[in-house]
Amino acid sequence: MHTVTDIATLRESLAEARRQGRRIGLVPTMGNLHDGHLALVAAARERADYVVASIFVNPLQFGAGEDIASYPRTLDEDRARLARAGCDLLFAPGHETLYPQGTTAQTTVQVPEVSEGLCGANRPGHFSGVATVVSMLFNLFQPDLACFGSKDFQQLAVIRKLVADLHFPVEVVGVPIVRAEDGLALSSRNGYLSAEQRARAPRLYATLCQVRDALERGTAREEALRQGLARLAEDGFKPDYLELRRYDDLAAVSDDTRMAVLLGAAHLGPARLIDNLAVTLPH
Missing domain, CATH: 3.30.1300.10 (Pantoate-beta-alanine ligase, C-terminal domain)
Structure with missing residues (x-):
């Protein structure tokens, strides 16, 4: 598995995959991977022949007082798990790569209605942050398909509407929840x-x-x-x-x-x- 951290190298790698006629499947994550994430990789592997993942703890989707500083970061372990799962390429940028001017004046994406209520009511701005970074990743990777977990059901609905409304040529694959033996959804x-x-x-x-x-x-x-x-x-x-x-x-x-x-x-x-x-x- 190849790991890249900059946009130019990412685009070069993806361009080569496209020249080879390979179908690209994307798995966006924030890292600290567990079996639920690996189920997304497996789903992408079934549907595509070039599987790419991203690890990026996105500051735009964390609100005031939320856990971005303490959010677990385990890049070395994550890279090993992705490689064993059959991922071909990992994009692991720093914040300055995706937000070179910072986040204060960052262009953002709003997805109305489906993002309101539920987690949207309890985490103001969260789904705008999600929609913004997913739009960015879709633009950078230009995947044929992208896999998301169904545990974050409202997030999945937001991404489906985002893709429909903005005409992204991306198939959104919702992957069933992976649970521990006692029923707890993995997170x-x-x-x-x-x-x-x-x-x-x-x-x-x-x-x-x-x-x-x-x-x-x-x-x-x-x-x-x-x-x-x-x-x-x-x-x-x-x-x-x-x-x-x-x-x-x-x-x-x-x-x-x-x-x-x-x-x-x-x-x-x-x-x-x-x-x-x-x-x-x-x-």
């Missing part, structure tokens, strides 16, 4: 949890499963969600939200909605955990 931020908190963390997923089952049995939406929030609080979480949205566009559900998604976010100690489950609502 770099799980490393912030103490042993006791890590043992309690799977209750977020268990609660989502219970609420999903209640909804699919016909329990009223408001009551099922109220019970879920109460259960999270009893288990020591500080919920940000527990909401049911339409699956395809994250709009509000209505009486004729059948495919929905249940989304939850909650703080447990120093970690903010998110998860989601598809729900088939009864007729």
